[in-house]
Amino acid sequence: MNARLLELLIYSFDVLSILFFLYFLFKAFKEVRLSLSLRKIVDFTIHEIGDGLSSLVGFIHFSIVMGIVLSTIYVCLAPLLMDSFVWYALLVISIPFVAGLFVDIIWRLSILSKNPPILEYLKAQRAFKKESTISHIKVIIIIILTLSNLLLLWDSELFAINSLIFIARNILLSLFFVRPLVNTILNYDKPIHYLEIPFKLRDVSQGKVEIGNIKTSVENINDLTERKKLSLSACLEIGVCEDVCPATSVLRPLSPRVFIRKLSILMKDKPVDDNPFEVIEKDELWSCTTCGACTFSCPVKVRHLEIILDLRRTLVESGLIDRKKANLLSSVARYGNTFSRLNDGRNDWLRELGVKNIDQNPNFKYLLWVGCLSSFDNRQRKIVEAFIKILKKVGKLDEIAILGSLETCCGDPVRKLGDEGMFQELALKNIELFEKYNITSIITVCPHCYNAFKNDYRELGLRDIKVIHHAEFLDMLFESNALSLKTISKKITVHDPCYLSRYNRVTPLINTLEKIGRVRRPKRCGDKTFCCGGGGGNYWYEVPEKKRISHERLEQLLELKPDIIITFCPYCKAMLDDAAQAKELKRLEILDAAELIDGMIE
Ligand code: SF4
Ligand code: SF4
Known part of the structure; x- marks a missing residue:
């Protein structure tokens, strides 16, 4: 066979592997009845770029997506452009994403090393530990193949080997990456507060819906909607949800990653008849403060919180609450x-x-x-x-x-x-x-x-x-200049409430507080804020924990050595106040913004 023919053959297999991936992709679209318009594709792309630039985890996840997209474009263009100036110019675009993929491997390995103690603490079963490790390894392999792909494209002599890597990567993608991708497209525009409501009372009272046809509890994993089931199987164990979760950080019996994966493994192993409470403990559900950090930070848009609330509803309906x-x-x-x-x-x-x-x-x-x-x-x-x-x-x-x-x-x-x-x-x-x-x-x-x-x-x-x-x-x-304020020499730190700054992306009075005193914001602030521990009903009950979430948050704020902590939420204020009292911090003032401003008006 002459070289040209061989090249053509290899190239055809490359294209076939892309078609193979697209086949699985459109099949998954059909399953969740997702239709794509040009507007949605543009909107989604802009959103993903924004996400990719907003944090390190966002960027490393974006690097996988861009690595896959760019390597596919390069392979398609190779017969036309290989070794030309344009070719090398195009390859330069991939350099930041190559760096992102390297960081991604390090991130993955660190999650993998943190995995055993967390799973031990959560008393995860052996089968789960095995599944979890395999899942990490699969993603690491996909990242390594994509990385090799991008690097080998610089040498045209290696195109044949690279094609084999490309084909292997696409097969793995078709098997393991399609659902995360579809889930991301399905949920990228759903805000944290979005809940798929099981019924509307108004429709019931107007006789539009038969009360007997309403299913609100989840006694079987199949009672979850297709969208939520997709969310379960989309988890790539990136682990950022676990990293930002206040419940995990104080060793409550909850990790949003493990929660999702346990259900997803249950769904895979026993797809017909499985009760989620076989693998989920009640305290796991009550440990959640509904702060939304997990859902907000998940790069593949898994809807942890919606599923936690579905299961809480099931407990309430069965009267299984304390x-x-x-x-x-x-x-x-x-x-x-x-x-x-x-x-x-x-x-x-x-x-x-x-x-x-x-x-x-x-x-x-x-x-x-x-x-x-x-x-x-x-x-x-x-x-x-x-x-x-x-x-x-x-x-x-x-x-x-x-x-x-x-x-x-x-x-x-x-x-x-x-x-x-x-x-x-x-x-x-x-x-x-x-x-x-x-x-x-x-x-x-x-x-x-x-x-x-x-x-x-x-x-x-x-x-x-x-x-x-x-x-x-x-x-x-203040915008209408109705007030003028005194200044103080005290150091001010701000605690942003989750339901204001993450759920609604509102961070008020930044300029005003800066006019009053020296303001320093904690690492976890704005839409990345850390919960006070009072949300989701937690203000009224306790769960097992190594430390109170409010104490953890107060310690984060105290790192900035403030004289005054400002809050915008009565629950946050009460939680932080109690934490400060427990720590006997008599000189620390915890005030709502209105209280501070009232005292500062000239
Ligand atoms: S909503 Fe908050 S507390 Fe609940 S699982 Fe997610 S990150 Fe953890
Ligand atoms: S009580 Fe305050 S910090 Fe806590 S979940 Fe609510 S808004 Fe968030």
Whole structure:
């Protein structure tokens, strides 16, 4: 056979291996009914580039994708361009991704070395440990093959060997990489708060859906939707979820990576009849604070949190919850608040400060939603008091009104605990109330209420209401120059709440705080913030742990040696306050931004 013919033959096999990959890819698209438009492809590409540039893990994952894409383009162009100037110019583009792939191998090996102690701690079974190691090795092989591919393309003499590597890599990709890719495309535009709701109460009450046809619990892995099952099989054990998880970091019995992989192995081994609770412990589910760091940071967009909430719902529906969780649910069901206190008069104390009820202030512009913690807890009432004082100082008190005894829980804690029905009941009642009073803007004190109104209620029919966090409102006051502030020489550190800064990417008052004092932000800040430990109902119950999450967070903040820690969430403030008290840090001040600003107004 002459050389030219041999080259052509090799080239045909290269192309065949690409087609082989595409066949598997489109088959997976069909399974989850995913259709691609040009707009979606462009949008996805822009999103992936943004993700790739946003962090080291993002970049090393992006390097795998780019390594695969570039090596495929190069191989396709080789017969036309090999050894030309353009060829070498094109190869130069791959250099940063080659570096990324090297770093990726190091990252993988470090996860692999951390694997045994974590799996030991989580009491993972032998079969799981084996599967987990094999999965790591598969990905490492794909990375090494892609890397070799990119490097060998610099030498045209080695094209035949390189083609064999390329074909082997594409076969492995078709078998192991298609599902992660499809999962990424399916979920890249789904925000953390997005939940596939098992039912809509409104549809049930309007008779559009038969109550008997609703399946809310997951007794069998096949009760998960196709989208969530895809998420399970998409996990490449990158391990970044485990790295950022506050529960794992304090050795609670939860690693989001292990959680997903256990279910995925169960699904693979016993696809027909397997109960997820065969491999998942209750405490594993309750260890989660719903901070969303795992879902947010996963490069292949696995939806850990949605699946954790599905399983929590199953426990709640079967009554498999302990007294503290049951008490929280019955408190909200019975009293309409999380404090088991009569709801009547919950905000009477605000009237003494001159705040009017909605029916006494028909010209109000904003509804002030106080929230349960700031309504009933004396320490957290101070946040609202400070906010009211600021409004008085700038002559805007009459622009707000409260619902008084009509205000209830927003429903976030019960939803995150697993009672979807009660959440939707509360949400529909509140939406009705907002419509009745023609409310156009709501100011919330708590990021959990903020997220519920801004995102969760929208899914249930809330329309055209502007939701503003009180710190955002203060930002608006500063923009319109309504306030001027004193300065202090104290060092200030900021704790960003997950439900504000990660869920909603809001990091308020940065410039204002910098005008007041010397602000230093911790490593984990903004959308990469670290939870205080109070979210997802955790404020009301305990789980086994080596250390409290709030203590871990406080220690991270203390590394910056602050005099004042600023928060924007009553739960965060309460959690960090308790941690500071336990550590007897008497000189440290933990304040909501409103409290600091109130004291600084000239
Ligand atoms: S949501 Fe937060 S606490 Fe829960 S598994 Fe993910 S990272 Fe861990
Ligand atoms: S309580 Fe504060 S830090 Fe914790 S999950 Fe909520 S918003 Fe996040």
